[in-house]
Amino acid sequence: MKEFDYIIIGGGCAGLSLAYELEINEKLKDKTLAIIEPRTEYKKDKTWSFWKVSTHNFDDCVKKSWKNFSVNIPKKTNYLECINYPYQSVDSGLFYEKINNKLKENKNISFFKDISEINSKNSFVFNSVPSIKKDYHNLWQHFCGMEIETQNDFFDEEIFNLMDFECDQRESVHFFYTLPYSKTSALVESTWLSKMNDSSQKDYDSQIKDYIENHLNLKNYKITYKEVGAIPLFYPPYEETKNKLNIGTAGGMTRLSTGYTFLNIQEHSKYICQNIENISNAKKFEINKKYQFLDDIFLRVLDKNPEMMPDIFFKMFESSPKTVIKFLSNKSNFFEDLSVILKMPKLTFLRALFY
Numbered sequence: 248m249k250e251f252d253y254i255i256i257g258g259g260c261a262g263l264s265l266a267y268e269l270e271i272n273e274k275l276k277d278k279t280l281a282i283i284e285p286r287t288e289y290k291k292d293k294t295w296s297f298w299k300v301s302t303h304n305f306d307d308c309v310k311k312s313w314k315n316f317s318v319n320i321p322k323k324t325n326y327l328e329c330i331n332y333p334y335q336s337v338d339s340g341l342f343y344e345k346i347n348n349k350l351k352e353n354k355n356i357s358f359f360k361d362i363s364e365i366n367s368k369n370s371f372v373f374n375s376v377p378s379i380k381k382d383y384h385n386l387w388q389h390f391c392g393m394e395i396e397t398q399n400d401f402f403d404e405e406i407f408n409l410m411d412f413e414c415d416q417r418e419s420v421h422f423f424y425t426l427p428y429s430k431t432s433a434l435v436e437s438t439w440l441s442k443m444n445d446s447s448q449k450d451y452d453s454q455i456k457d458y459i460e461n462h463l464n465l466k467n468y469k470i471t472y473k474e475v476g477a478i479p480l481f482y483p484p485y486e487e488t489k490n491k492l493n494i495g496t497a498g499g500m501t502r503l504s505t506g507y508t509f510l511n512i513q514e515h516s517k518y519i520c521q522n523i524e525n526i527s528n529a530k531k532f533e534i535n536k537k538y539q540f541l542d543d544i545f546l547r548v549l550d551k552n553p554e555m556m557p558d559i560f561f562k563m564f565e566s567s568p569k570t571v572i573k574f575l576s577n578k579s580n581f582f583e584d585l586s587v588i589l590k591m592p593k594l595t596f597l598r599a600l601f602y
């Protein structure tokens with residue numbers, strides 16, 4: 248059976264981002280790479296959005312970017328600017344196409360459907376497939392997004408809505424998220440932060456229909472695309488070995504308080520590429536411990552006090568948007584952390600330290 252220098256298990260966001268980074272930096276000229284990916288066809292299955300706080304290789308896959316956003320709770324709306332860190336939406340269809348076209352050019356890169364097709368004994372393995380067992384204590388960010396089109400102009404394409412809490416909470420945390428791509432098209436998403444014990448929360452189709460028709464007051468539209476997902480708000484189990492490194496969600500690249508993962512994956516790929524010659528001995532790349540600590544407290548508060556969360560998120564955005572964006576994107580300094588922390592209800596957060 249064929250042997251390879253490197254193996255990437257999972258040709259999704261993290262696996263392909265890493266392969267692309269290695270390829271464009273000419274790290275695969277004299278090395279071989281096998282990518283293990285069971286899907287038979289690549290097509291758009293996700294929309295990755297984030298505040299652009301660092302550079303990445305996929306500006307040409309950005310479907311739309313915004314400099315304004317809003318956050319709202321019943322009867323209150325906060326309009327905010329993100330000029331320094333525009334919010335971008337990457338189309339996964341364009342991302343897969345761009346990377347696969349590039350990887351095809353290098354004969355040292357091969358795709359397989361299953362790892363049993365190759366000999367992996369002497370390879371260095373990058374694994375992006377998490378092993379998550381069902382545990383009803385774990386929190387998830389689960390959601391469904393629908394792209395819709397209208398016949399007449401309806402949306403304000405200059406401003407997206409990050410969180411609209413004016414909806415049924417069902418003893419969890421629930422909000423809608425709207426990304427207007429143009430005056431006549433938008434992604435409307437219903438998002439829950441919960442342990443997924445209440446199956447009624449997964450009745451996404453009727454939630455979104457109700458939101459569009461009765462909250463946005465839009466009756467005439469058609470659905471053109473749908474994506475469903477669940478992001479673990481906990482770190483999947485990670486077994487450390489000398490010749491294997493986890494990447495992507497499996498590698499702890501999700502910011503647990505927000506679910507944002509895409510840009511962390513890009514930074515991790517760059518780090519691996521810079522250290523590829525000595526990857527077995529490179530220091531583990533992880534989200535700064537300060538954020539791991541703060542997110543742990545934040546999620547404890549969320550778990551015990553879901554009814555407080557709309558106000559907590561709303562208050563958070565009363566700090567300068569630049570500060571909050573840096574905080575939520577792992578780029579804040581001590582004073583910026585403090586400015587966000589001081590907006591939080593102190594007693595509730597202090598109590599959470601002892602749950």
Ligand SMILES: Cc1cc2nc3c(=O)[nH]c(=O)nc-3n(C[C@H](O)[C@H](O)[C@H](O)COP(=O)(O)OP(=O)(O)OC[C@H]3O[C@@H](n4cnc5c(N)ncnc54)[C@H](O)[C@@H]3O)c2cc1C
Nearest residue numbers: 257258259260261293294295296475476495496507508509
């Ligand atoms: C619908 C959706 C929307 C998201 N939106 C955002 C967003 O807006 N912003 C953001 O920052 N993050 C977002 N995320 C979170 C995160 O960025 C994505 O989940 C991202 O795709 C994670 O990359 P990954 O490589 O870890 O996993 P994936 O992209 O899921 O890749 C894993 C790959 O492994 C393959 N695979 C599965 N089983 C095996 C196996 N046994 N052997 C080999 N391969 C296997 C899968 O087919 C898949 O291609 C979203 C997640 C989802 C699900």
